[in-house]
Amino acid sequence: QSALTQPPSASGSPGQSVTISCTGTSNDVGGYDYVSWYQQHPGKVPKLMIYEVSKRPSGVPDRFSGSKSDNTASLTVSGLQAEDEADYYCSSYVGANNVVFGGGTKLTVL
Amino acid sequence: QVQLQESGPGLVKPSQTLSLTCTVSGGSISSGGYYWSWIRQQPGKGLEWIGYIYFSGSSYYNPSLKGRVAISVDTSKNQFSLNVNSVTASDTAVYYCAKTDWTAFFDCWGQGTLVTVSS
Numbered sequence: 247q248s249a250l251t252q253p254p255s256a257s258g259s260p261g262q263s264v265t266i267s268c269t270g271t272s273n274d275v276g277g278y279d280y281v282s283w284y285q286q287h288p289g290k291v292p293k294l295m296i297y298e299v300s301k302r303p304s305g306v307p308d309r310f311s312g313s314k315s316d317n318t319a320s321l322t323v324s325g326l327q328a329e330d331e332a333d334y335y336c337s338s339y340v341g342a343n344n345v346v347f348g349g350g351t352k353l354t355v356l
Numbered sequence: 357q358v359q360l361q362e363s364g365p366g367l368v369k370p371s372q373t374l375s376l377t378c379t380v381s382g383g384s385i386s387s388g389g390y391y392w393s394w395i396r397q398q399p400g401k402g403l404e405w406i407g408y409i410y411f412s413g414s415s416y417y418n419p420s421l422k423g424r425v426a427i428s429v430d431t432s433k434n435q436f437s438l439n440v441n442s443v444t445a446s447d448t449a450v451y452y453c454a455k456t457d458w459t460a461f462f463d464c465w466g467q468g469t470l471v472t473v474s475s
Binding site for chain 1: 403418452468
């Protein structure tokens with residue numbers, strides 16, 4: 247199975263919005279509304295930020311939002327803050343009890 | 357609040373078997389409703405799903421690792437375990453265990469444990 251495709255890097259200034267894409271195929275991202283997003287600060291444990299494409303777990307700021315169009319899912323961070331600087335990973339169910347991650351995107355707050 | 361904790365050797369010799377255990381507290385694996393996953397992250401690299409298991413013992417694996425990996429569950433100890441056989445240096449990674457929802461999101465993670473494969 248192939249990893250989902252994410253841009254290696256993204257950046258924005260404080261207060262701005264940035265969108266990270268996660269591209270798959272009709273067999274994964276496009277076939278299921280089971281895309282999730284994780285934030286990982288250096289040396290830390292990944293943290294669930296979005297599940298089932300657009301749902302936010304309790305405690306995640308509403309500055310984080312998710313969406314999907316065809317085979318591409320997106321994570322948007324609005325009102326960027328310094329603490330949002332981290333690596334972000336998408337994940338998708340791909341059927342047959344199989345899960346795949348994206349390669350990760352390093353978000354830099356300028 | 358469910359908590360997970362990985363345990364096991366931090367150093368494994370090439371060609372040997374890597375064995376890790378995840379102990380779950382604050383909730384029972386036997387209560388069902390969730391899968392229990394292993395995920396790894398090679399140094400400086402991204403996340404890789406290894407596989408997951410249900411309390412019944414049904415297990416599912418990443419096709420790229422199938423054949424070398426086995427996940428088991430011990431409901432009496434509220435633990436699940438990972439075995440990776442015939443390890444090489446490329447199996448060096450931080451290994452995480454995670455509670456996994458039916459829709460395949462990982463909502464609770466262990467702290468991770470670094471396993472180095474070296475002679």
